[in-house]
Amino acid sequence: xxxxxxxxxxxxxxxxxxxxxxxxxxxxxxxxxxxxxxxxxxxxxxxxxxxxxxxxxxxxxxxxxxxxxxxxxxxxxxxxxxxxxxxxxxxxxxxxxxxxxxxxxxxxxxxxxxxxxxxxxxxxxxxxxxxxxxxxxxxxxxxxxxxxxxxxxxxxxxxxxxxxxxxxxxxxxxxxxxxxxxxxxxxxxxxxxxxxxxxxxxxxxxxxxxxxxxxxxxxxxxxxxxxxxxxxxxxxxxxxxxxxxxxxxxxxxxxxxxxxxxxxxxxxxxxxxxxxxxxxxxxxxxxxx
Numbered sequence: 001x002x003x004x005x006x007x008x009x010x011x012x013x014x015x016x017x018x019x020x021x022x023x024x025x026x027x028x029x030x031x032x033x034x035x036x037x038x039x040x041x042x043x044x045x046x047x048x049x050x051x052x053x054x055x056x057x058x059x060x061x062x063x064x065x066x067x068x069x070x071x072x073x074x075x076x077x078x079x080x081x082x083x084x085x086x087x088x089x090x091x092x093x094x095x096x097x098x099x100x101x102x103x104x105x106x107x108x109x110x111x112x113x114x115x116x117x118x119x120x121x122x123x124x125x126x127x128x129x130x131x132x133x134x135x136x137x138x139x140x141x142x143x144x145x146x147x148x149x150x151x152x153x154x155x156x157x158x159x160x161x162x163x164x165x166x167x168x169x170x171x172x173x174x175x176x177x178x179x180x181x182x183x184x185x186x187x188x189x190x191x192x193x194x195x196x197x198x199x200x201x202x203x204x205x206x207x208x209x210x211x212x213x214x215x216x217x218x219x220x221x222x223x224x225x226x227x228x229x230x231x232x233x234x235x236x237x238x239x240x241x242x243x244x245x246x247x248x249x250x251x252x253x254x255x256x257x258x259x260x261x262x263x264x265x266x267x268x269x270x271x272x273x274x275x276x277x278x279x280x281x282x283x284x285x286x287x288x289x
Contacts, residue, residue, distance in 0.1 A: 030276030032153030042287025070133035242282015
């Protein structure tokens with residue numbers, strides 16, 4: 001009996017941290033890896049890469065717990081989230097807060113071997129990540145706030161590798177912010193009918209009939225900024241091959257979101273993992289040649 005209860009508790013926590021859905025970790029990881037490779041000219045230190053990979057996993061897990069805590073009275077009314085642990089009453093508020101604190105503590109321990117600038121940047125990174133879920137109550141474009149949260153690994157990566165955060169890091173952060181707004185607006189389009197009923201704010205609702213155009217415009221700005229970064233760094237042809245592959249994948253997403261079908265909008269969101277992977281592969285190969 002006790003073993004069964006422990007197994008059930010573990011499963012609830014695993015779902016709360018989204019360990020069964022790694023897409024968020026991957027979307028958070030790709031720009032972090034871009035930053036580490038660009039900061040070092042393609043030669044990042046493997047211990048730092050390992051720290052950032054594990055830190056990304058832990059912070060995304062903590063962010064999911066805080067998100068579900070903030071949305072505990074909302075998720076039950078949204079079809080896609082109605083079976084999350086909080087929504088079905090499988091975990092308590094105290095459990096969630098303790099779990100989030102434990103994950104954040106582990107993340108902090110990871111940055112202790114790094115330099116002071118990286119430690120300093122970890123403070124706003126945690127604050128932005130923890131406060132994002134609450135912006136959906138009042139901010140008409142919470143996806144932009146999420147874009148900042150999902151981009152903080154970039155300046156932290158530059159700081160960890162070089163001890164400084166040059167303008168290039170902020171430009172890459174800006175490019176990623178547009179990418180996050182694009183894919184998370186597609187995600188929000190899948191929940192739009194439910195979100196309208198419960199009265200929360202999303203970019204899909206704010207953009208109204210221009211939601212599809214807004215997604216594709218943000219993707220276009222992202223690609224343009226990434227092309228400019230490639231030119232600035234004088235990257236080799238594989239980078240632009242990766243950029244072209246990313247553009248083709250994004251073009252296919254238009255087919256999925258143009259009719260605003262909920263399942264296809266969610267598929268478009270998931271497909272951005274391939275966009276991030278294509279960009280990273282092109283970047284790595286560019287430095288190798």
